[in-house]
Amino acid sequence: MRTLLERVREGKVPPVLARAARAVGMEPSVACRRVADGRLVLFGDRLIGEGAPTRVNVNVGTSSVADSSGQSERCVEDEVKKARIAGELGDTITDLSMAGDLDEVRRRIHRAAGLPLTTIPIYQAVAENGIGSLEVDDILEVAKRQLHDACSLVLHAGFTREMLAALKGRTMPMVSKGGSMTLAHMIQGGGENPFYEHFDEFLGLLRREDAVLVLGNTLRSGCLVDWSSPRAKRSPEALEFELNRGLAARASVAGVQVVVEGLGGHIPPSSIMAAVRAFKRECPRPLFVAGPLPTDIAVGYDHVAAAIGSAMAAGAGADYICCITAAEHLALPTVEEVKEGIVSARIAAHVGDLMKYGLSEEERMMAVERSRRNWEAQFYLALDGGTAARRRHPPTQTECTMCGRFCALQIVEQYLGAGHGQREDAH
Numbered sequence: 001m002r003t004l005l006e007r008v009r010e011g012k013v014p015p016v017l018a019r020a021a022r023a024v025g026m027e028p029s030v031a032c033r034r035v036a037d038g039r040l041v042l043f044g045d046r047l048i049g050e051g052a053p054t055r056v057n058v059n060v061g062t063s064s065v066a067d068s069s070g071q072s073e074r075c076v077e078d079e080v081k082k083a084r085i086a087g088e089l090g091d092t093i094t095d096l097s098m099a100g101d102l103d104e105v106r107r108r109i110h111r112a113a114g115l116p117l118t119t120i121p122i123y124q125a126v127a128e129n130g131i132g133s134l135e136v137d138d139i140l141e142v143a144k145r146q147l148h149d150a151c152s153l154v155l156h157a158g159f160t161r162e163m164l165a166a167l168k169g170r171t172m173p174m175v176s177k178g179g180s181m182t183l184a185h186m187i188q189g190g191g192e193n194p195f196y197e198h199f200d201e202f203l204g205l206l207r208r209e210d211a212v213l214v215l216g217n218t219l220r221s222g223c224l225v226d227w228s229s230p231r232a233k234r235s236p237e238a239l240e241f242e243l244n245r246g247l248a249a250r251a252s253v254a255g256v257q258v259v260v261e262g263l264g265g266h267i268p269p270s271s272i273m274a275a276v277r278a279f280k281r282e283c284p285r286p287l288f289v290a291g292p293l294p295t296d297i298a299v300g301y302d303h304v305a306a307a308i309g310s311a312m313a314a315g316a317g318a319d320y321i322c323c324i325t326a327a328e329h330l331a332l333p334t335v336e337e338v339k340e341g342i343v344s345a346r347i348a349a350h351v352g353d354l355m356k357y358g359l360s361e362e363e364r365m366m367a368v369e370r371s372r373r374n375w376e377a378q379f380y381l382a383l384d385g386g387t388a389a390r391r392r393h394p395p396t397q398t399e400c401t402m403c404g405r406f407c408a409l410q411i412v413e414q415y416l417g418a419g420h421g422q423r424e425d426a427h
């Protein structure tokens, strides 16, 4: 069977790719060329990468703590509720589950979201086998099961034993959960990173199912003081970037589409945009960023900090961002926190797209409706479908109570006339 990447390289235009291209206003022939070059990937029915809207991923998944407190079914139910919300507001979903019957939980989450699903094989392999007795065959076996359910896979292949020395001196040497499990397996067994050592076997599995490979950002910095630019020689970020870039090229040769994760975690705000531009210049593949958080001290409001960092990253060229919640670093998020996190990420993606592609029609329309004080139309245009706006300005309310009868818009309209300030190109 030829993979989608191989078919576009042969000059074919797969109908599923043509449909996805038209959905984002891209010529199918342009989309095929970009997919062939590795600048764009088709994941499920969504295009991610050059010329596509910035996409939002939502993480959900059961936690071993919630599960061990005897709340296992409630815990799964909550994750399914989060998945439903992700289905309404997100673009893709990642299942991070570590508790319960993981195959069943994954399928329930996938069904509830109805979005392209990513999984992380090391999570399920560790949850089912424990870190101590984990073998590479266990991870391969889990990967096969996950791929059978039409998932894309995150592989933590971008670091080797030799690279661990570069983590010395960091306050938090490694903050990636999948990375920490991979590291534990390496140290206990005295061997190499199994994802790196057996990369071709994983590629074979991905190719067979025509699945997307996501190369994990295992060595991301966990705090601002640990950040070093991928351009700094022998920094963890630089070493991972080089390794992932090489692995991505190998995947492309094997006919597997690739998304590269990078520049996630915590990065000083003055470095974010330059780092993303440099990354994309040297590796123009679809770039997924988790965060980055431009400050460490927004604890309890990390959805806001992440939205600021993600908007900067997206504006500089990142293609795919991740929902971060207010509970980040603190707890498994509630259903409501996940919703707020997705809306925050949606806003960041939109701001990024305004920076990449210019003003959208929605922005022009909102300006007109706001000048008309047409609340219903403003709700309709709102990024979250007007939910928060309706709560603050119920439909029964005819006026905005902020300035009441001293509403500036009303006063100016009274003296200058309705439509005085409206541009001719605003409809």
Ligand code: SF4
Binding pocket: 400, 401, 402, 403, 404, 406, 407, 408, 409, 410
């Ligand atoms: S009352 Fe004040 S805040 Fe509300 S719409 Fe009018 S000018 Fe804006």
